[in-house]
Amino acid sequence: MTYISAALFIIGTELTRGVIADKHCQVLASQLTQLGYRVDRMVLVPDDGTIGEVLKECVDTCDIVILTGGLGPTSDDLTRSIVAQMAQVPLVRDQATFDALYARIGERIWGANEQQTMIPQGFAAIPNPYGTAAGFMGIIPEGEREIVCIAMPGPPREMDPMFFDQVLPYLAQLIGHDDFSRSEYSTFLIPEAKLDELCRQATFNGLQWGTRFQDLKISLYLVGGNEEERSEMANRLNSLVGPSLLVAGDIMPAQLLTDLLVERGETISCAESCTSGFIAKLLTDQKGSSAWFYGGAVTYANEAKMAMLGVRDATLQNHGAVSEACVLEMAEGMLKSSNTDWALSVSGIAGPDGGSNEKPVGTVWFGFTSKHRSSAAVRVQLTSYGRDSVRRKASVVALILASQYIKGACLLDTVKKWQYI
Amino acid sequence: MTYISAALFIIGTELTRGVIADKHCQVLASQLTQLGYRVDRMVLVPDDGTIGEVLKECVDTCDIVILTGGLGPTSDDLTRSIVAQMAQVPLVRDQATFDALYARIGERIWGANEQQTMIPQGFAAIPNPYGTAAGFMGIIPEGEREIVCIAMPGPPREMDPMFFDQVLPYLAQLIGHDDFSRSEYSTFLIPEAKLDELCRQATFNGLQWGTRFQDLKISLYLVGGNEEERSEMANRLNSLVGPSLLVAGDIMPAQLLTDLLVERGETISCAESCTSGFIAKLLTDQKGSSAWFYGGAVTYANEAKMAMLGVRDATLQNHGAVSEACVLEMAEGMLKSSNTDWALSVSGIAGPDGGSNEKPVGTVWFGFTSKHRSSAAVRVQLTSYGRDSVRRKASVVALILASQYIKGACLLDTVKKWQYI
Known part of the structure; x- marks a missing residue:
């Protein structure tokens, strides 16, 4: 099965009540896009019973579903049971997660936090060094299809390192970047649509790219291949755009x-x-x-x-x-x-x-x-x-x-x- | 029919590619929540053929669907035709919109811009003083139910005034606020969280408020009551924050x-x-x-x-x-x-x-x-x-x-x- 189409599923009533603004969609979408995934929908929903129904729609149409939020210890944090239901497996204790959390909070684990050591059977736990909620990833079978489902905690200071250090390398492998690596460049004065067109001209050996507009420059990420190849693609781009309009690194x-x-x-x-x-x-x-x-x-x-x-x-x-x-x-x-x-x-x-x-x-x-x-x-x-x-x-x-x-x-x-x- | 459950439907490939961050969800969600609506989902999708399918899911489960984006003149701006399809009506020219646009751009209207004067038959156009794309609102019948559907342009400088001046009063009436109106203020140098806290102190007679961070100022919207009451609340705020840090209108x-x-x-x-x-x-x-x-x-x-x-x-x-x-x-x-x-x-x-x-x-x-x-x-x-x-x-x-x-x-x-x- 080829995994291309991704859905982001962001859970939090504070988002749908407009109390806070979402911080995950752009980060996740830009990284997935750079790897070559196509983000087909990003859905934000409250912490309530409607999660299951909306998640089902994502599973029905996308190959990968990435969830954030709803993993806390309180009763309205439903993500783990909804995913287990959808995968038709029970929730089971992940012993490594339990041991790690026990080492940190001791006997206080008995109560709401114990719930946070449970994951859907057959899923792999993703350690969370910055909080009490482990993430998890696994497969939701859907007829012939096998949907990759990844759940991470909502707070950005927990989600960001978990995503970049543990989830992103896995997603890179999944889409075929064996040796996942990338180089960052800064480009100046080139419209983003034009840069994209020039990358299409300059790419070879399946090198991918992603761009991110940042005020006075556009960051360009070349993804895949080896360093020499990425640098050759950058040289080709340089000769297309003209001198000094593309430089290595994150430079203002x-x-x-x-x-x-x-x-x-x-x-x-x-x-x-x-x-x-x-x-x-x-x-x-x-x-x-x-x-x-x-x-x-x-x-x-x-x-x-x-x-x-x-x-x-x-x-x-x-x-x-x-x-x-x-x-x-x-x-x-x-x-x-x-x-x-x-x-x-x-x-x-x-x-x-x-x-x-x-x-x-x-x-x-x-x-x-x-x-x-x-x-x-x-x-x-x-x-x-x-x-x-x-x-x-x-x-x-x-x-x-x-x-x-x-x-x-x-x-x-x-x-x-x-x-x- | 009672309208309570709302879906926000934000269209833009630059969002799902992570090129830009969404700016609408929080603004719309906080205003709808204050009026008493329940935002059950916020969906962000690319400018492509999948819009129809995802919109159908929103229509199936919510009473009100608010769309932004996808109203531009280019071929991938599909909102108006998808909504017309869903309402099972043709697209027809809105003469007032056409005349207003013709007055501004003259003969250049023939071509892509002409498309922007078309709205689903039976819908009402919403004038756009800040851009070429008019919005529109109307009913999508769905069995026994009548879904209110409102479409607005994507750029915040066009969406914001259209929403606050034209759509929000309608939504207020729809949920039973008879005399709905608002005043806009600009505030300087006050942290947003503090401003919110001060509004809580200064409010009376059920006056509501919303804030929007904009670079060098925060816009403050006072909602409900009459003009005198809103102005009294502004005076109370002024005495809390100090002179010249809150002024009437949209001022840099x-x-x-x-x-x-x-x-x-x-x-x-x-x-x-x-x-x-x-x-x-x-x-x-x-x-x-x-x-x-x-x-x-x-x-x-x-x-x-x-x-x-x-x-x-x-x-x-x-x-x-x-x-x-x-x-x-x-x-x-x-x-x-x-x-x-x-x-x-x-x-x-x-x-x-x-x-x-x-x-x-x-x-x-x-x-x-x-x-x-x-x-x-x-x-x-x-x-x-x-x-x-x-x-x-x-x-x-x-x-x-x-x-x-x-x-x-x-x-x-x-x-x-x-x-x-």
């Missing part, structure tokens, strides 16, 4: 730049117009940022560009604030007043209004200067999905281009090779 | 300040240390911000405070950067170089390291100055839940205190009355 865009500065023992300052402080904010998200960050000028008004950075009135008159000349003067003014090793500048049209044919919304100029090398500026046309999207993307571009500039790469070359931003 | 913290500046035709600039550009970023989130925002100095390093704002070396030596004297010099330096009507400054200890007994992590000084009145500074001790939390809270405090300062309120008084930040 600002870290690309700050790691480099820490390594070199150097400092930076920034002059921002359209991003209006957002780059400075990102550069100081990490602790200890005073080691690399001097500060910056947020020069939103043209008067601010002149007063704080010494941009010339003639430059603004002749070229406008969104121009090569302006961002170069901004960066140079910033470097001069800050005496940092590096300075960057940004000026663009965030919209929604204010664009022209020549400079539509999403047009952004980036400037860079330094004690160590000559200045550079480059224009990038960002696809606009609104003011916020232009400002966020411009900030990420500035951080990536600054690292490229420090490394001595040609910015124009870099930007030309970016395919999908 | 920066708007408190920018609305005031627009009304007065005045401008502001800001000098930031620990918030490092975040306030400048928030002040420019709205379009047209060049009308009120000049720019600012991000003076992270002490050298930056001296070079960009004229803070004196002696001040830094004698009082430190996190001090009344320093934030006053920062604000005054900013006002002088910018020539704006108002200037604000912030300097604090964001952590996680660097605190002392005298100035623990979370200590933040705020400075304000103006052409119109004498300078003021105030110290706030923020509860630290990490660097990010301190910086976000400090930014919100700065925006609120700036509005208070412009209005001529005493800042020390204001801060003293804040109870739970």
